[in-house]
Amino acid sequence: MQAYPGLYPVAPPQSAGPEPLMTSALAPPQVLTHAGFDALLAELKRSGHRLLGPIVRDDVVVYDDIESTADLPRGWTDVQDGGHYRLQRRGDDALFGYAVSAQSWKPFLHPPGQRLWSARMRGDAVQIQPEPPPSERMAFVGARACELHAIALMDRALLGTGPGDPYYRARRAQVFIIAVNCSVAGGTCFCDSMHAGPQVTAGFDLALTELSDQSPPVFLVHSGTTAGSAVLAAVPSAPANAAQIAAEQTILAHTRASMGRKISSTNLHDLLLGNLQHPSWTEVGERCLACGNCTMVCPTCMCTSVADVSDLSGERISRSRRWDSCYTSEFSYLHGGSVRHSTAARYRQWLTHKLATWHDQYGSSGCVGCGRCITWCPVGIDLTEQVRAIAAPPAG
Ligand code: SF4
Ligand code: SF4
Structure with a gap:
């Protein structure tokens, strides 16, 4: 994240983060x-x-x-x-x-x-x-x-x-x-x-x-x-x-x-990035409504965009950021057009980021397996099924 010196009234303290996480209990239960x-x-x-x-x-x-x-x-x-x-x-x-x-x-x-x-x-x-x-x-x-x-x-x-x-x-x-x-x-x-x-x-x-x-x-x-x-x-x-x-x-x-779903998390990174042209991306893209529900409920989706609002006289203005979703075409709009034209491309971007390139960025998966994106998808698109479809040997 880029820092904007002088924008905030007080420089954020470098050491004011949460108390270090404990990995074991301090005392008997x-x-x-x-x-x-x-x-x-x-x-x-x-x-x-x-x-x-x-x-x-x-x-x-x-x-x-x-x-x-x-x-x-x-x-x-x-x-x-x-x-x-x-x-x-x-x-x-x-x-x-x-x-x-x-x-x-x-x-x-x-x-x-x-x-x-x-x-x-x-x-x-x-x-x-x-x-x-x-x-x-x-x-x-x-x-x-x-x-x-x-x-x-x-x-x-x-x-x-x-x-x-x-x-x-x-x-x-x-x-x-x-x-x-x-x-x-x-x-x-x-x-x-x-x-x-x-x-x-x-x-x-x-x-x-x-x-x-x-x-x-x-x-x-x-x-x-x-x-x-x-x-x-x-x-x-x-x-x-x-x-x-x-x-x-x-x-x-x-x-x-009694977990309702399972996913094989072994080498998902290479599996997904090695199958970017797999036909199942097109199939899921035909079902996906690009509504962004999955990104809204996901506890690790945190992308935002910025909007300015002014009053009718033009004397007051404010700048706010708000949640955004990689499922919208505007999200990847770059000087003259969206770089992800199809819903299939946007779904693929979301899933490969979550399960594959997050490892490159942060050293871990970006998915914690809460299942919200499956429950709250209006058409029931299921990332565990998508991974299975890509892992399955080609038909015939
Ligand atoms: S299952 Fe994974 S991708 Fe889906 S909402 Fe939970 S953390 Fe996000
Ligand atoms: S919730 Fe389902 S239909 Fe909506 S964008 Fe996500 S995958 Fe597509």
Whole structure:
């Protein structure tokens, strides 16, 4: 990312990134009751965090503001498939008994619209007012393993090794993360294939496993940072016993075994880049509507474009960036035309970037296997099927 010296009011601090990620727990796991979990959320609120977590809205689990566990999707699970999403009752009181929400945490760290600066005419002079980075403290409640991997990928792209994006940096530096190990896999999940789940291993302050079949239901809690340990110490909890620790591994094994999708991630880079003229790109391009849904819901798609808006008098103007999608012809418009003329070329660009050239850019895959692009594609285009079509020996 190019830096624009002087545009931002305060030079973004070089060391204000998030607390270094932990790869192992700081202390033996504790057990929290639902009441203890509520106390923990209240403690975070008391310390000035905006609480964000899963809620049911319009028959979908989405992330939004919450006040307490009363707002969580108690007793709901989701059924997901290509172009298909339904909520249904589980028959218990699980608070995190669904697979993955419709949107990820991306809108809170990298919002769909971000004003960069505004300007107004004062006589013959132009006064430019840069937009200051936000200072809000947020707590993400219920982040999944794949989502933490996605945040780590956004960190690499938007923070990098230099000043990076000051707006992302400001939001990211203030986030407290309560992660949850997945107890169910969705019909479109393949995080296990991408080595991005279902177990939370890094990037959290606290990590929970919901033991919903215990009476009363409890959470096993791991601390991942000193901040997490401090919040946990402020609420009533008890040491986990051996049966509860074993139950966590049983739950994770069940989740791994029930992934709705699989993908062979071995040498995808060479497979895709060695088959750029494969006929399946044309076939998928004929089905694709170029709507961009897949890029909007993907937790690692972060491309933006910039637009200027002025008032009718022309005295005030502002510049904002907004999410964009490589599926639009305008996205690759270069001095006189789009360099990707067909929908097939745009789909191929998206998939080969995600699964192949991301490795060249960042040293890892750009896909964490959350399955959202499959669920929310209106025609059910499935990247795992596309990879299989390319890997299959030619017919005849
Ligand atoms: S490409 Fe699809 S499955 Fe992979 S991270 Fe993005 S939305 Fe999730
Ligand atoms: S793959 Fe599906 S979601 Fe993505 S642009 Fe095409 S039709 Fe839309």
